[in-house]
Amino acid sequence: MTWVHSCVAIDSALNHLTVVVNGKKLEDKAFPIPAGEQPPSNLTGKLLISKLSVGIWMQSKNKVSNVNIFSKRLTLSEMVSRTAGDDCGKAEGDYLAWESSEWELKGKASFGEVSEEDLCRRESRIQV
Numbered sequence: 001m002t003w004v005h006s007c008v009a010i011d012s013a014l015n016h017l018t019v020v021v022n023g024k025k026l027e028d029k030a031f032p033i034p035a036g037e038q039p040p041s042n043l044t045g046k047l048l049i050s051k052l053s054v055g056i057w058m059q060s061k062n063k064v065s066n067v068n069i070f071s072k073r074l075t076l077s078e079m080v081s082r083t084a085g086d087d088c089g090k091a092e093g094d095y096l097a098w099e100s101s102e103w104e105l106k107g108k109a110s111f112g113e114v115s116e117e118d119l120c121r122r123e124s125r126i127q128v
Contacts, residue, residue: 003065003119005083009073012039018076023084025076043069043095065114067101068093088120 009018019027033039071094074082081087105111 003121005085005088007074007079007083009079011073012041015039018073018079020076020079020083023080025080028076063112063114065119066098067096068098069096071095085120089116 004021005023006019006021008020010016014030015033016030017027018025066089068090078087082090103111
């Protein structure tokens with residue numbers, strides 16, 4: 001299995017989005033706020049993994065691990081370092097930390113264990 005390491009920074013005051021995947025910056029810009037819309041002030045009831053739309057749940061075969069949310073935006077260099085493998089495996093989000101999180105599972109979703117070695121592997125096991 002090969003993991004995709006991604007980091008997303010959202011600045012709701014500036015409506016700025018930064019996306020880094022596997023050490024590469026994919027997006028780093030501000031977007032206009034649609035008329036009449038307000039960014040959320042917190043994530044209560046808004047953090048879901050694999051919900052397709054209102055009332056429709058999607059069962060994904062993907063594995064998710066080490067989700068951390070910070071109350072402040074990480075710098076671009078911190079995001080690159082975490083996703084490129086240098087700081088892989090850190091679990092200290094100050095808004096939500098993976099180690100102390102509780103998840104409500106739906107459908108056939110299940111908990112499992114993954115080693116830090118497998119999570120942070122730099123070489124792909126994918127063969128084409």
